[in-house]
Amino acid sequence: MSIRYLLAAALFAGGCVGDLTPVADDGDDDVTPDAGGGGGGGLARQMFESDVFPILAAKCGAGCHLTTSASSVPFVATAVTTAYVTTTGFDSVVGNYTQTGAAIYTKVVPGPHQGRTYTADEQMKISAWLAQEVTERSGGGTGDPPPTEETPAQATARLISEWSGCLKLEDFTALNFGPSWANKGSNQGNCEQCHSTGAYGFKAADDNTGMYETLSTNKYYMMAYFAVDISDLANAKMVPNYTNFQRVGLRQVPHQEHPSFNTNLNDNAMQKLQQLYDLTMGYKAAGTCGPARIPM
Numbered sequence: 001m002s003i004r005y006l007l008a009a010a011l012f013a014g015g016c017v018g019d020l021t022p023v024a025d026d027g028d029d030d031v032t033p034d035a036g037g038g039g040g041g042g043l044a045r046q047m048f049e050s051d052v053f054p055i056l057a058a059k060c061g062a063g064c065h066l067t068t069s070a071s072s073v074p075f076v077a078t079a080v081t082t083a084y085v086t087t088t089g090f091d092s093v094v095g096n097y098t099q100t101g102a103a104i105y106t107k108v109v110p111g112p113h114q115g116r117t118y119t120a121d122e123q124m125k126i127s128a129w130l131a132q133e134v135t136e137r138s139g140g141g142t143g144d145p146p147p148t149e150e151t152p153a154q155a156t157a158r159l160i161s162e163w164s165g166c167l168k169l170e171d172f173t174a175l176n177f178g179p180s181w182a183n184k185g186s187n188q189g190n191c192e193q194c195h196s197t198g199a200y201g202f203k204a205a206d207d208n209t210g211m212y213e214t215l216s217t218n219k220y221y222m223m224a225y226f227a228v229d230i231s232d233l234a235n236a237k238m239v240p241n242y243t244n245f246q247r248v249g250l251r252q253v254p255h256q257e258h259p260s261f262n263t264n265l266n267d268n269a270m271q272k273l274q275q276l277y278d279l280t281m282g283y284k285a286a287g288t289c290g291p292a293r294i295p296m
């Protein structure tokens with residue numbers, strides 16, 4: 001286990017703590033192909049490695065987001081060979097790869113994020129790479145929808161915004177959603193031990209109201225639990241983000257050192273997620289959602 005996890009259990013806040021001294025990687029670089037389904041093998045990966053990784057290494061790695069980081073989402077590898085699987089393995093960073101659904105873009109544009117700004121050329125390289133990911137991951141095609149239709153980014157922004165108004169506090173309370181996730185076990189303690197304040201892009205707090213407030217007003221935390229599926233753009237929809245939990249809980253790359261946890265769909269917390277999803281979809285279908293809490 002790396003020091004990251006030892007520290008994670010002891011840290012309260014999820015800010016970037018630059019003066020912690022992490023130990024070196026354990027050299028355990030067993031890289032398997034992206035398990036995230038679809039895409040990510042060809043041109044997009046090349047674009048990431050040649051155009052995007054140098055930007056991340058220079059601007060995001062230093063101090064905060066290296067894989068050796070003790071406190072923030074460690075999505076920047078120390079070498080290009082493992083860079084792609086590392087960055088694309090963090091749902092909180094890449095989301096669904098659109099300009100509205102990927103924090104890697106929304107943190108950069110308009111910026112600044114943690115005092116760092118990005119040139120027009122850097123923004124262009126990141127957006128070109130993301131566009132290629134969307135194309136490859138939505139089953140080919142040119143990636144250019146007919147002009148009258150929503151783009152993947154527009155559909156993502158719309159669905160997130162709608163969802164923010166459809167989530168209801170009474171459902172979080174009735175389902176006991178917060179405590180169910182906070183007290184979900186792993187082989188190194190309950191989720192709340194490391195994630196109660198939202199560290200590492202994931203929040204699990206023993207507090208239904210707090211969880212409702214965070215998930216319905218902050219899209220990064222919302223998207224750890226719910227993902228925007230644009231694989232069929234004409235029918236883009238919100239889905240429970242089981243993929244995120246499976247990747248992390250089954251310790252797939254780059255989460256090999258994460259505590260393992262039960263990812264079966266009949267697990268209590270996973271069932272609560274499904275129930276919250278079903279209720280929320282019900283309001284959407286019935287047209288009984290509240291006003292959006294996250295603007296488009």
Ligand code: HEC
Nearest residue numbers: 008090091092185186189190191194200201202255258261
């Ligand atoms: C001992 C501390 C610890 C515990 C306990 C823990 N985590 Fe984590 N978690 C981390 C760290 C550190 C990271 C970032 C590194 C990584 O992803 O492996 C992380 C990352 C994650 C991510 C990835 C978020 C992203 O940025 O994309 C998810 C999802 C997650 N954890 C879910 C859980 C769940 C669910 C539980 C409880 C079943 C849990 N974690 C328990 C320390 C912990």
